[in-house]
Amino acid sequence: MSDAMTWVALFGLAAISVLTRSFFMISERPLPIPDWLRELLKVAPLAALVAVVAPEIFMTQGHVITTWQDARWPAAVAATGYYFWRKGILGTILVGMAVMLPLKLGLGW
Numbered sequence: 001m002s003d004a005m006t007w008v009a010l011f012g013l014a015a016i017s018v019l020t021r022s023f024f025m026i027s028e029r030p031l032p033i034p035d036w037l038r039e040l041l042k043v044a045p046l047a048a049l050v051a052v053v054a055p056e057i058f059m060t061q062g063h064v065i066t067t068w069q070d071a072r073w074p075a076a077v078a079a080t081g082y083y084f085w086r087k088g089i090l091g092t093i094l095v096g097m098a099v100m101l102p103l104k105l106g107l108g109w
Contacts, residue, residue, distance in 0.1 A: 069107075075103070
């Protein structure tokens with residue numbers, strides 16, 4: 001019985017995914033979107049990225065970090081500074097890791 005339920009769940013999830021991702025192609029004419037919603041959709045990817053990254057920087061195991069001896073904070077500050085200086089994503093990642101790894105491995109933060 002569990003195999004049948006697994007297949008029902010898989011096909012149901014696939015159908016919902018196809019329907020929601022192709023919803024904009026069902027209509028013959030474009031759907032009207034208010035200007036305020038269009039503006040909000042421009043910043044949605046940034047908001048999603050912040051929602052994923054911020055807890056990784058400010059929390060550990062579900063609790064807010066209360067010590068300054070955490071390698072993530074200096075790494076985030078250095079990476080942010082590099083990004084505003086050079087605007088390069090690869091360099092931002094490399095600077096963040098170059099700060100975080102010695103602090104974690106060398107100092108045990």
